[in-house]
Amino acid sequence: MxxxxxxxxxxxxxxxxxxxxxxxxxxxxxxxxxxxxxxxxxxxxxxxxxxxxxxxxAGERVYERLVDDGVIADGLAGPRDRARVTELMHALVERVAAFPTGFLALLELRLEATRRPELRDVLTRRIRADVEYHEKSGLPGDGTTVVLLWLALNWLILERLTLPDLFTDEQRHELVAALVERLLAGQPALPPG
CATH class of the missing domain: 1.10.10.60 (Homeodomain-like)
Structure with missing residues (x-):
């Protein structure tokens, strides 16, 4: 029961x-x-x-705990430019780093997903929703840009959790800013929605 x-x-x-x-x-x-x-x-x-x-x-629950409705709502407010994307990416890195067991559990779930198609479906759906959110938000960057941001930030978060002394907080901050700047170079700013 x-x-x-x-x-x-x-x-x-x-x-x-x-x-x-x-x-x-x-x-x-x-x-x-x-x-x-x-x-x-x-x-x-x-x-x-x-x-x-x-x-x-558990795969669903990790994402429930990582999603901050306030940050998502804020992502749709104000200018839609590189500076806003940079702010959101910094917030994402901090939010995930504040829930280290969630990220580590997610890594375990990702490995399990190689053997469990239903789990793979759950995780794939959640990641695709992140890409769709960005595309619908009007923030600069297409789907490929979002995926590249996602891939790079995931590895940066992994480094932060597993090798915390590899980069200083200032270096991580600069890396996020450089990543957004380089991926979104030449992308026009959009008016607030």
Whole structure:
């Protein structure tokens, strides 16, 4: 029987993210999720029928926690120029870095997605939604530019989390600004929407 308490379900998914980040995908078991969430044994299996189901929903939950509705709304306000894109990219890097277990869990989920088509579908859909958001926002840059930004920023975030002394905060800030400047060189600014 699948339970319907949304707060408990979210807590179990948050616990699964922590397990993925700390133990890897092999460590993700119903028992490990229950222990991380501090709930009685068997609770996770009351909410999720299979381990694959936990993985899929954990993939969705990571993105739910990473998406900041205020930042998204702000992205549609004001000038649509390179400076605004730079601000948004800095905010993205900071938001992801503030949730390191989410990013590490996402890396584990990405590896699992190579073997699990349903999980791959979830992650692919979320990433495509980011590209579509940018294209619809009127911010400068086409789909290719957005993908290039996404690829470069993901690696920069990975470096920040795994090799934190490789770059200083100032160097990371400069790298983000240079990335946006170079990818969007010659892109016209658009009027506010």
């Amino acid at each position: 699948v339970r319907r308490n949304p707060e408990r379900r979210a807590a179990l998914l948050d616990a699964s993210i922590e397990v993925l980040a700390n133990e890897g995908a092999r460590g993700l078991t119903f028992r490990a999720v229950d222990q991380q969430a501090g709930v009685p044994a068997g609770t996770a299996s009351n909410y999720f029928a299979t381990r694959d189901e936990i993985l899929r929903h």
